[in-house]
Amino acid sequence: MTDGSRHLYRVLLVAIFALAGPVSASAEVIQVKVSGFAFNPAQVVAHVGDTIQWVNGDFLAHTATARDGKWDVSLPAGKSGALVVKKAGAIDYYCRYHPNMVGRIDVVRGKAR
Amino acid sequence: MFFVKKGVLLTALLVASAGAVAQNAKPTDPQIAHIAYTAGEIDIKAAEQALKISKNKDVHAFANDMVRDHTAVNQKALALVKKLKVTPENNGTSKALLKQADEEHAKLAKLSGAAFDKAYAENEVAYHKTVNGALQNTLIPSATNSELKDLLSTGLKVFQGHEQHAENLVEKMK
Numbered sequence: 001m002t003d004g005s006r007h008l009y010r011v012l013l014v015a016i017f018a019l020a021g022p023v024s025a026s027a028e029v030i031q032v033k034v035s036g037f038a039f040n041p042a043q044v045v046a047h048v049g050d051t052i053q054w055v056n057g058d059f060l061a062h063t064a065t066a067r068d069g070k071w072d073v074s075l076p077a078g079k080s081g082a083l084v085v086k087k088a089g090a091i092d093y094y095c096r097y098h099p100n101m102v103g104r105i106d107v108v109r110g111k112a113r
Numbered sequence: 114m115f116f117v118k119k120g121v122l123l124t125a126l127l128v129a130s131a132g133a134v135a136q137n138a139k140p141t142d143p144q145i146a147h148i149a150y151t152a153g154e155i156d157i158k159a160a161e162q163a164l165k166i167s168k169n170k171d172v173h174a175f176a177n178d179m180v181r182d183h184t185a186v187n188q189k190a191l192a193l194v195k196k197l198k199v200t201p202e203n204n205g206t207s208k209a210l211l212k213q214a215d216e217e218h219a220k221l222a223k224l225s226g227a228a229f230d231k232a233y234a235e236n237e238v239a240y241h242k243t244v245n246g247a248l249q250n251t252l253i254p255s256a257t258n259s260e261l262k263d264l265l266s267t268g269l270k271v272f273q274g275h276e277q278h279a280e281n282l283v284e285k286m287k
Contacts, residue, residue: 037270060185060271077185097178098274099281 039103
Protein backbone atom coordinates (compact mmCIF):
# COMPACT_ATOMS: atom_id res chain seq x y z
CA MET A 1 0.00 0.00 0.00
CA THR A 2 1.39 3.41 -0.91
CA ASP A 3 1.15 6.34 1.47
CA GLY A 4 -1.50 7.88 -0.74
CA SER A 5 -3.77 4.86 -0.84
CA ARG A 6 -3.29 4.27 2.88
CA HIS A 7 -4.47 7.83 3.48
CA LEU A 8 -7.47 7.31 1.20
CA TYR A 9 -8.31 4.09 3.05
CA ARG A 10 -8.27 5.97 6.36
CA VAL A 11 -10.43 8.73 4.98
CA LEU A 12 -12.94 6.19 3.69
CA LEU A 13 -13.03 4.40 7.04
CA VAL A 14 -13.69 7.68 8.83
CA ALA A 15 -16.43 8.49 6.32
CA ILE A 16 -18.13 5.13 6.82
CA PHE A 17 -18.07 5.48 10.59
CA ALA A 18 -19.37 9.01 10.32
CA LEU A 19 -22.33 7.84 8.20
CA ALA A 20 -23.13 4.98 10.55
CA GLY A 21 -22.55 7.03 13.71
CA PRO A 22 -25.30 7.08 16.30
CA VAL A 23 -25.61 10.87 16.30
CA SER A 24 -26.43 11.24 12.61
CA ALA A 25 -29.03 8.50 12.87
CA SER A 26 -31.17 10.41 15.37
CA ALA A 27 -30.14 14.06 15.17
CA GLU A 28 -32.26 16.36 13.08
CA VAL A 29 -31.60 19.45 11.08
CA ILE A 30 -33.95 22.22 12.12
CA GLN A 31 -34.28 24.93 9.56
CA VAL A 32 -34.82 28.58 10.42
CA LYS A 33 -35.58 30.90 7.52
CA VAL A 34 -33.95 34.30 7.66
CA SER A 35 -35.98 36.57 5.44
CA GLY A 36 -37.67 39.94 5.57
CA PHE A 37 -35.26 40.80 8.40
CA ALA A 38 -36.65 38.23 10.80
CA PHE A 39 -35.88 34.72 12.00
CA ASN A 40 -38.75 32.43 11.11
CA PRO A 41 -39.76 30.62 13.23
CA ALA A 42 -38.36 32.94 15.85
CA GLN A 43 -38.46 30.17 18.42
CA VAL A 44 -37.53 26.52 17.87
CA VAL A 45 -37.23 23.48 20.11
CA ALA A 46 -34.22 21.25 19.48
CA HIS A 47 -32.71 18.17 21.08
CA VAL A 48 -29.09 17.92 22.16
CA GLY A 49 -27.11 16.98 19.05
CA ASP A 50 -29.52 18.56 16.56
CA THR A 51 -28.31 21.01 13.97
CA ILE A 52 -29.87 24.42 13.57
CA GLN A 53 -29.56 25.61 10.02
CA TRP A 54 -30.28 29.23 9.16
CA VAL A 55 -31.10 29.89 5.52
CA ASN A 56 -30.61 33.54 4.65
CA GLY A 57 -32.99 34.54 1.85
CA ASP A 58 -32.32 38.27 2.27
CA PHE A 59 -30.02 40.26 0.00
CA LEU A 60 -28.09 41.47 3.04
CA ALA A 61 -25.72 39.59 5.30
CA HIS A 62 -26.94 38.62 8.76
CA THR A 63 -25.54 36.74 11.74
CA ALA A 64 -27.01 34.39 14.31
CA THR A 65 -25.16 35.38 17.45
CA ALA A 66 -25.73 33.94 20.92
CA ARG A 67 -26.70 36.60 23.42
CA ASP A 68 -24.09 35.20 25.81
CA GLY A 69 -21.45 35.53 23.10
CA LYS A 70 -20.65 31.81 22.98
CA TRP A 71 -21.20 31.44 19.26
CA ASP A 72 -21.53 33.57 16.19
CA VAL A 73 -22.74 32.10 12.90
CA SER A 74 -22.11 34.21 9.84
CA LEU A 75 -24.97 34.24 7.30
CA PRO A 76 -23.87 35.93 4.07
CA ALA A 77 -26.61 37.14 1.69
CA GLY A 78 -28.38 34.19 0.11
CA LYS A 79 -26.27 31.64 2.04
CA SER A 80 -26.80 29.32 4.99
CA GLY A 81 -25.01 28.71 8.24
CA ALA A 82 -25.40 25.98 10.84
CA LEU A 83 -24.68 25.11 14.42
CA VAL A 84 -24.92 21.87 16.41
CA VAL A 85 -26.53 22.41 19.81
CA LYS A 86 -24.60 20.51 22.44
CA LYS A 87 -26.14 21.46 25.76
CA ALA A 88 -29.67 21.58 27.12
CA GLY A 89 -31.06 25.00 27.94
CA ALA A 90 -32.55 28.08 26.33
CA ILE A 91 -30.36 30.15 24.05
CA ASP A 92 -31.37 33.63 23.00
CA TYR A 93 -29.72 34.90 19.86
CA TYR A 94 -29.80 37.96 17.61
CA CYS A 95 -28.32 39.43 14.46
CA ARG A 96 -25.24 41.52 15.25
CA TYR A 97 -25.84 43.75 12.23
CA HIS A 98 -29.57 44.24 12.86
CA PRO A 99 -30.10 43.69 16.61
CA ASN A 100 -33.87 44.07 16.18
CA MET A 101 -33.77 40.54 14.69
CA VAL A 102 -34.02 38.09 17.59
CA GLY A 103 -34.61 34.38 18.03
CA ARG A 104 -34.51 31.63 20.61
CA ILE A 105 -33.58 27.95 20.69
CA ASP A 106 -34.91 25.75 23.46
CA VAL A 107 -32.57 22.80 23.69
CA VAL A 108 -34.01 19.80 25.49
CA ARG A 109 -32.33 16.56 26.55
CA GLY A 110 -32.87 13.15 25.05
CA LYS A 111 -33.86 11.83 21.69
CA ALA A 112 -37.58 12.25 21.38
CA ARG A 113 -37.58 11.28 17.75
CA MET B 114 -21.79 69.68 27.83
CA PHE B 115 -20.44 70.52 24.42
CA PHE B 116 -21.60 67.20 23.06
CA VAL B 117 -25.02 67.43 24.61
CA LYS B 118 -25.54 70.80 22.94
CA LYS B 119 -24.15 69.51 19.72
CA GLY B 120 -26.53 66.56 19.83
CA VAL B 121 -29.51 68.83 20.39
CA LEU B 122 -28.48 71.10 17.54
CA LEU B 123 -28.02 68.16 15.23
CA THR B 124 -31.38 66.70 16.15
CA ALA B 125 -32.98 70.07 15.47
CA LEU B 126 -31.37 70.18 12.05
CA LEU B 127 -32.47 66.68 11.26
CA VAL B 128 -36.00 67.27 12.47
CA ALA B 129 -36.07 70.33 10.21
CA SER B 130 -35.05 68.02 7.39
CA ALA B 131 -37.88 65.63 8.22
CA GLY B 132 -40.11 68.69 8.10
CA ALA B 133 -38.76 69.44 4.65
CA VAL B 134 -39.76 65.94 3.60
CA ALA B 135 -43.21 66.43 5.08
CA GLN B 136 -43.69 69.82 3.43
CA ASN B 137 -43.34 68.38 -0.06
CA ALA B 138 -46.86 67.13 0.41
CA LYS B 139 -46.36 64.15 -1.84
CA PRO B 140 -42.99 63.49 -3.42
CA THR B 141 -43.11 61.67 -6.73
CA ASP B 142 -41.58 58.21 -7.24
CA PRO B 143 -38.49 59.62 -9.05
CA GLN B 144 -37.98 62.03 -6.13
CA ILE B 145 -38.52 59.31 -3.52
CA ALA B 146 -35.95 57.10 -5.26
CA HIS B 147 -33.48 60.01 -5.21
CA ILE B 148 -34.08 60.76 -1.52
CA ALA B 149 -33.69 57.11 -0.48
CA TYR B 150 -30.53 56.67 -2.53
CA THR B 151 -29.04 59.92 -1.22
CA ALA B 152 -29.81 58.93 2.37
CA GLY B 153 -27.84 55.71 1.85
CA GLU B 154 -24.92 57.50 0.22
CA ILE B 155 -24.73 59.95 3.12
CA ASP B 156 -24.43 57.14 5.64
CA ILE B 157 -21.76 55.39 3.56
CA LYS B 158 -19.71 58.62 3.47
CA ALA B 159 -20.10 59.06 7.22
CA ALA B 160 -18.92 55.47 7.73
CA GLU B 161 -15.91 56.04 5.48
CA GLN B 162 -15.00 59.07 7.56
CA ALA B 163 -15.29 56.98 10.73
CA LEU B 164 -13.08 54.26 9.26
CA LYS B 165 -10.45 56.91 8.51
CA ILE B 166 -10.52 58.75 11.83
CA SER B 167 -11.58 56.26 14.49
CA LYS B 168 -9.30 53.71 16.09
CA ASN B 169 -12.10 52.05 18.06
CA LYS B 170 -12.85 48.49 16.96
CA ASP B 171 -16.59 48.73 17.74
CA VAL B 172 -16.85 51.89 15.66
CA HIS B 173 -14.99 50.18 12.81
CA ALA B 174 -17.27 47.14 12.98
CA PHE B 175 -20.35 49.37 12.95
CA ALA B 176 -19.04 51.53 10.10
CA ASN B 177 -18.21 48.44 8.02
CA ASP B 178 -21.75 47.16 8.61
CA MET B 179 -23.15 50.49 7.39
CA VAL B 180 -21.02 50.48 4.23
CA ARG B 181 -21.98 46.88 3.45
CA ASP B 182 -25.73 47.23 4.09
CA HIS B 183 -26.27 50.64 2.51
CA THR B 184 -24.25 49.63 -0.54
CA ALA B 185 -26.38 46.50 -0.94
CA VAL B 186 -29.66 48.44 -0.50
CA ASN B 187 -28.55 51.13 -2.95
CA GLN B 188 -27.56 48.51 -5.53
CA LYS B 189 -31.07 47.08 -5.20
CA ALA B 190 -32.51 50.56 -5.61
CA LEU B 191 -30.44 51.21 -8.74
CA ALA B 192 -31.49 47.89 -10.24
CA LEU B 193 -35.12 48.69 -9.49
CA VAL B 194 -35.15 52.18 -11.02
CA LYS B 195 -33.46 50.74 -14.09
CA LYS B 196 -36.10 48.03 -14.35
CA LEU B 197 -38.91 50.53 -13.85
CA LYS B 198 -37.26 52.99 -16.25
CA VAL B 199 -37.47 55.68 -13.60
CA THR B 200 -34.84 58.42 -13.52
CA PRO B 201 -34.22 59.54 -9.93
CA GLU B 202 -34.94 63.24 -9.68
CA ASN B 203 -32.99 65.63 -7.48
CA ASN B 204 -35.19 67.65 -5.14
CA GLY B 205 -35.23 69.99 -2.16
CA THR B 206 -35.22 67.19 0.42
CA SER B 207 -32.22 65.45 -1.13
CA LYS B 208 -30.37 68.77 -1.25
CA ALA B 209 -31.23 69.58 2.37
CA LEU B 210 -30.08 66.14 3.51
CA LEU B 211 -26.78 66.54 1.66
CA LYS B 212 -26.19 70.04 2.99
CA GLN B 213 -26.67 68.90 6.58
CA ALA B 214 -24.51 65.85 6.00
CA ASP B 215 -21.69 68.05 4.67
CA GLU B 216 -21.93 70.26 7.73
CA GLU B 217 -21.85 67.24 10.04
CA HIS B 218 -18.91 65.81 8.12
CA ALA B 219 -17.00 69.07 8.61
CA LYS B 220 -17.77 69.11 12.35
CA LEU B 221 -16.70 65.51 12.84
CA ALA B 222 -13.52 66.10 10.85
CA LYS B 223 -12.30 68.39 13.63
CA LEU B 224 -12.62 65.66 16.25
CA SER B 225 -10.55 62.62 17.03
CA GLY B 226 -10.30 59.76 19.52
CA ALA B 227 -13.14 59.16 21.97
CA ALA B 228 -14.73 62.54 21.16
CA PHE B 229 -15.08 61.56 17.51
CA ASP B 230 -16.38 58.07 18.34
CA LYS B 231 -19.06 59.43 20.63
CA ALA B 232 -20.15 62.15 18.20
CA TYR B 233 -20.25 59.71 15.28
CA ALA B 234 -22.29 57.13 17.21
CA GLU B 235 -24.76 59.77 18.44
CA ASN B 236 -25.13 61.20 14.97
CA GLU B 237 -25.81 57.73 13.58
CA VAL B 238 -28.69 57.27 16.04
CA ALA B 239 -30.15 60.68 15.17
CA TYR B 240 -29.64 60.21 11.45
CA HIS B 241 -31.27 56.79 11.27
CA LYS B 242 -34.17 58.04 13.39
CA THR B 243 -34.77 60.88 10.96
CA VAL B 244 -34.53 58.69 7.87
CA ASN B 245 -36.82 56.09 9.44
CA GLY B 246 -39.35 58.79 10.31
CA ALA B 247 -39.25 60.09 6.74
CA LEU B 248 -39.61 56.57 5.32
CA GLN B 249 -42.49 55.70 7.60
CA ASN B 250 -44.45 58.95 7.44
CA THR B 251 -43.76 60.28 3.98
CA LEU B 252 -41.78 58.18 1.54
CA ILE B 253 -43.50 54.79 1.91
CA PRO B 254 -47.07 56.21 1.97
CA SER B 255 -46.30 58.47 -1.03
CA ALA B 256 -44.69 55.83 -3.25
CA THR B 257 -47.11 54.76 -5.99
CA ASN B 258 -45.15 51.89 -7.53
CA SER B 259 -45.60 48.74 -5.46
CA GLU B 260 -42.06 47.46 -6.03
CA LEU B 261 -40.62 50.79 -4.90
CA LYS B 262 -42.92 50.70 -1.86
CA ASP B 263 -41.68 47.17 -1.06
CA LEU B 264 -38.03 48.14 -1.34
CA LEU B 265 -38.60 51.18 0.88
CA SER B 266 -40.34 48.96 3.45
CA THR B 267 -37.38 46.59 3.38
CA GLY B 268 -35.08 49.59 3.72
CA LEU B 269 -37.07 50.69 6.79
CA LYS B 270 -36.50 47.32 8.46
CA VAL B 271 -32.78 47.49 7.71
CA PHE B 272 -32.47 51.05 8.99
CA GLN B 273 -34.47 50.26 12.13
CA GLY B 274 -31.91 47.53 12.75
CA HIS B 275 -29.15 50.11 12.26
CA GLU B 276 -30.83 52.53 14.63
CA GLN B 277 -30.78 49.92 17.39
CA HIS B 278 -27.24 48.92 16.46
CA ALA B 279 -26.20 52.59 16.73
CA GLU B 280 -27.94 52.89 20.11
CA ASN B 281 -25.96 49.87 21.32
CA LEU B 282 -22.80 51.57 20.09
CA VAL B 283 -23.64 54.77 21.99
CA GLU B 284 -24.18 52.67 25.13
CA LYS B 285 -20.76 51.07 24.68
CA MET B 286 -19.12 54.50 24.41
CA LYS B 287 -20.39 55.49 27.87
